[in-house]
Each structure stands twice: as structure tokens, then as C-alpha cells.
Amino acid sequence: SYYNEYKSYLRMDELREPCPYRIFDDCGGAFSMGCIGGSVFNIWKGWREAPPGMRNIFNSIVTSIKVKSPVLGGNFGVWGLTFSMCDCSLIYLRNKEDPWNSIMSGFLTGGILALRSGPQVAVMSAIIGGVLLSLIEGISIAIQRYSADQFKPVMPTLPDAV
16 A cells, blocks of 8 residues: 555654654653563562562562562653653754754753752763763664665676576
8 A cells, every 4th residue: 555655665763653642652661661671670689688488589579579660660751751852842943853862862861860969960961861872873873774785786696698
């Protein structure tokens, strides 16, 4: 169909939700990722800190997951919400969607989330956020370029006529 042909020409960024909806989508995804990652981490932590006995180990794991995983999920969710709000704001202000928006959003997110600790800590966190997002975007661009080379058409070699 026409939609499938059109969809094949779109870049990955264009396949995402439009901006107002992207904020909630990214926030929920970050919250889920934090809860799942926190659960995996807290399984190990609950098992390590449990007293001997299978029942005690199981209870310690469940308690650790129930208490600590939602907190980590909430922290990830706040980061995702702030990052997406900055990203959508920059897309609106700059009228373009490119890797610089993500890098600047990481910079702003790091600074905004560390503002309560003071201006020096906020500036350092902003720099760290910008550098981390620069690395992520750079690696993403390198992978895209490498994988695009695999799909270039190659001239077939014909056997010699005898």
C-alpha cells in the first residue's frame, strides 16, 4: 500500500510520536525501564543481604523489589519527562529535529535536575549530561552510517565468456 511505501522513506525520528504525545511516551518508557532495571538489580541485592534460608531469601528479594524498584522507576521517569520536554521545546524553537536537540536536551536536563544542589553542581551535571548525550548520538550516527553501507547496491561480477 501507499502508506507502507511512504513509511519506508521515513527516518527513525519521523516514526516516533509527535511532540506533545512523545513527552508522555518517553516518560512512561523511562519509568518502565527504571522499574524493570531496578527489579533486576534488587533481585541480586535482596539475595545478597538476606539471612540464610530459601524462604528468607525469597522474602528479602520480594521486599527489596517492592520497596526500591518504584523509586528508581520514578527517578528514571522524571529524567525522561524532563528530557522530552526540553527536546520538544528545542524542536519547536529551532524548527528542526537533529542530533543537536538531543545533545542540548541532555545538557539542559542534567542542569535542571541538579539545580537544587547549587549552581556549580548544576553546571557540572549539565556538562556531564551534554557529553553523555554527545557520545550516545555519535555512536548512533556511526552505527547508522555503517549499516547504510551494507545496503548500497554492488555491481555484480559476470563470469568471463569462454
